[in-house]
Amino acid sequence: MNGIIGGEIIAAKQHNNLEGKSQFLQTGRWERGWGFLWKSKAEYISESLVEKLLMLSAVVSIMALLLISVFIFSRGVPLIAKVGLGDFLFSLEWRPTQGVFGIGAMFIGSLVLTLASLVWAVPLGLLTAVFMAEIAPPPLIRIMTCMVNLLAGIPSVVYGFFGLVIIVPLIRNYLGGTGMSVLAGAVILGIMILPTIINISQDAIQAVPREYKESSLALGASHYQTIGRLILPAASSGIITAVVLAMGRAIGETMAVVMVTGNAPIIPDNLLAPLRTMTSNIVLEMGYAAGDHQAALFATGAILFIFILLLNLVLNSIRRAGKRYAGN
Amino acid sequence: MEKAVKMKSRELNLFYGNFQALYNINMDIEENRVTALIGPSGCGKSSFLRSLNRLNELIEGSRISGEVFLDDSAIYEKGINVVELRKKVGMVFQKPAVFPMSIYENVAYGPRIHGIKRRGELDEIVCRSLQSANLWDEVKDRLHVPARQMSGGQQQRLVIARVLAVQPEVILMDEPASALDPISTARLEELIAILKTRYTIVIVTHNMQQAARVSDYTGFFLDGCLLEFNRTEELFLNPRHNKTEDYITGRFG
Numbered sequence: 001m002n003g004i005i006g007g008e009i010i011a012a013k014q015h016n017n018l019e020g021k022s023q024f025l026q027t028g029r030w031e032r033g034w035g036f037l038w039k040s041k042a043e044y045i046s047e048s049l050v051e052k053l054l055m056l057s058a059v060v061s062i063m064a065l066l067l068i069s070v071f072i073f074s075r076g077v078p079l080i081a082k083v084g085l086g087d088f089l090f091s092l093e094w095r096p097t098q099g100v101f102g103i104g105a106m107f108i109g110s111l112v113l114t115l116a117s118l119v120w121a122v123p124l125g126l127l128t129a130v131f132m133a134e135i136a137p138p139p140l141i142r143i144m145t146c147m148v149n150l151l152a153g154i155p156s157v158v159y160g161f162f163g164l165v166i167i168v169p170l171i172r173n174y175l176g177g178t179g180m181s182v183l184a185g186a187v188i189l190g191i192m193i194l195p196t197i198i199n200i201s202q203d204a205i206q207a208v209p210r211e212y213k214e215s216s217l218a219l220g221a222s223h224y225q226t227i228g229r230l231i232l233p234a235a236s237s238g239i240i241t242a243v244v245l246a247m248g249r250a251i252g253e254t255m256a257v258v259m260v261t262g263n264a265p266i267i268p269d270n271l272l273a274p275l276r277t278m279t280s281n282i283v284l285e286m287g288y289a290a291g292d293h294q295a296a297l298f299a300t301g302a303i304l305f306i307f308i309l310l311l312n313l314v315l316n317s318i319r320r321a322g323k324r325y326a327g328n
Numbered sequence: 329m330e331k332a333v334k335m336k337s338r339e340l341n342l343f344y345g346n347f348q349a350l351y352n353i354n355m356d357i358e359e360n361r362v363t364a365l366i367g368p369s370g371c372g373k374s375s376f377l378r379s380l381n382r383l384n385e386l387i388e389g390s391r392i393s394g395e396v397f398l399d400d401s402a403i404y405e406k407g408i409n410v411v412e413l414r415k416k417v418g419m420v421f422q423k424p425a426v427f428p429m430s431i432y433e434n435v436a437y438g439p440r441i442h443g444i445k446r447r448g449e450l451d452e453i454v455c456r457s458l459q460s461a462n463l464w465d466e467v468k469d470r471l472h473v474p475a476r477q478m479s480g481g482q483q484q485r486l487v488i489a490r491v492l493a494v495q496p497e498v499i500l501m502d503e504p505a506s507a508l509d510p511i512s513t514a515r516l517e518e519l520i521a522i523l524k525t526r527y528t529i530v531i532v533t534h535n536m537q538q539a540a541r542v543s544d545y546t547g548f549f550l551d552g553c554l555l556e557f558n559r560t561e562e563l564f565l566n567p568r569h570n571k572t573e574d575y576i577t578g579r580f581g
Contacts, residue, residue, distance in 0.1 A: 211425030215487070218383055219438040219494055220415035229441065234428050 076299035094265045101296040105265045109275040114250040116186035125197030133205035152195035160259030163188040177272040180262030193246040204238020237322025254279035334359040334528040340394035349375045351552045362529045364539035367549035381417040418496035422503040424483035432471040438494035461489035481512025501531040548572045
């Protein structure tokens with residue numbers, strides 16, 4: 001039964017495919033009647049095998065996610081329950097060897113560092129995206145796209161090393177302090193999230209229908225008025241998506257951050273003070289942590305996990321709102 | 329009584345790179361009349377329309393020779409303010425490009441661009457433009473809903489209202505009815521008949537009957553040339569060129 005249905009579909013396809021027909025004529029298969037249009041048993045078996053392989057791959061990927069989340073939460077949640085969610089999240093006392101687990105400083109640290117990097121990287125990235133999407137001539141666009149992709153491909157430890165060798169001494173010499181600071185982290189992290197902001201905003205700007213631009217120009221608007229009043233608002237949901245994704249990347253970044261921020265578990269009171277993020281906390285202490293201490297690190301991971309999950313939810317609702325607004 | 333000539337082209341040639349899209353077009357567009365441009369796809373009628381408000385310049389590699397005049401000023405002259413030109417020569421596109429904002433904001437977009445900020449003044453322009461576009465009664469209670477929720481015919485009239493809001497003198501329409509159903513099309517044609525008392529209209533259309541119904545003058549384009557240009561009745565009843573006759577009787581195109 002299956003074979004016949006499959007065959008009919010192929011027959012219908014072949015019927016419309018004159019090129020295919022002439023090929024069959026050349027190979028002489030045409031003269032053997034319509035039999036070749038039916039699949040052989042071997043073809044069926046191999047097709048169903050491919051199908052099962054694809055299915056298996058999908059299941060393995062999803063299972064990995066499930067296993068990781070179950071593991072993180074099963075190790076972390078009991079400790080959060082023991083300490084209390086409020087104390088765990090907001091207490092500033094982190095003395096793991098004495099059994100005091102409050103990640104307040106790290107929680108704030110992650111937020112402060114992320115915001116500090118977004119503050120300068122979002123405007124810069126957005127302006128770059130506008131330049132690339134609307135103003136730059138095609139050869140320049142190609143070069144810039146290539147460079148932005150390179151920027152995205154540099155391993156984070158290299159960023160961290162660059163920060164340690166160049167940015168930290170600069171800050172130490174010109175602004176004071178040790179140089180290991182919020183500022184150093186924000187500079188490095190900002191550079192790291194630029195490609196995300198540029199690429200996604202550029203796509204969003206280019207996705208604005210050409211007719212909008214033409215209509216606006218035909219109404220007597222200048223190119224810059226069109227960009228500011230029509231194209232950017234029309235691309236806004238894409239641009240917000242870019243910012244949220246960049247935020248996700250910034251919160252999760254570890255290596256480069258550990259290398260340049262000094263890692264003191266305190267709330268920084270100025271841009272030149274050191275800070276510690278939640279990710280730094282895990283990577284710094286996982287080597288020797290055991291028992292409740294280790295569980296506390298898992299709990300930190302769980303908090304990060306939930307954070308990213310929330311960001312994804314925000315993203316989805318932005319996309320839905322964007323579609324509703326466009327009215328399609 | 330002959331009316332004044334509003335726009336005219338003289339020996340207009342248009343090139344896209346090495347391709348020549350228009351050959352020596354000479355046309356007089358009379359004031360307060362509807363001029364229809366007909367011809368098969370790719371014949372240059374849309375290119376001609378776009379050269380009347382210099383929108384063809386958006387296409388990379390386009391060049392022009394010859395002249396186009398609005399009233400008595402040559403619009404391709406150096407130092408001509410393109411913004412002022414496009415304010416005077418508005419354009420309605422084939423696909424109604426309704427901006428993703430409210431009905432009100434769509435109509436107010438042009439006036440805002442041109443520096444009108446006072447709410448009262450904007451309200452008045454929006455109201456007047458929507459009335460002129462025969463849309464006011466249908467939308468007056470929902471001016472602040474997203475414009476993309478309107479029907480296709482309403483969207484096209486909204487786009488016309490948006491053009492009217494910048495107080496143009498000439499309105500160019502590029503196949504404005506090609507995406508509309510017959511009823512919306514009829515309403516659009518009624519609107520064109522009303523608008524021509526105040527504006528000069530140039531309309532590109534694939535629909536012979538529409539050209540015959542709405543226009544006073546018709547130009548037939550073929551392969552980048554203006555083959556025939558005459559009063560509409562004259563062109564449809566006594567075409568001088570046999571290619572024109574073939575086209576309007578549906579033998580090709």
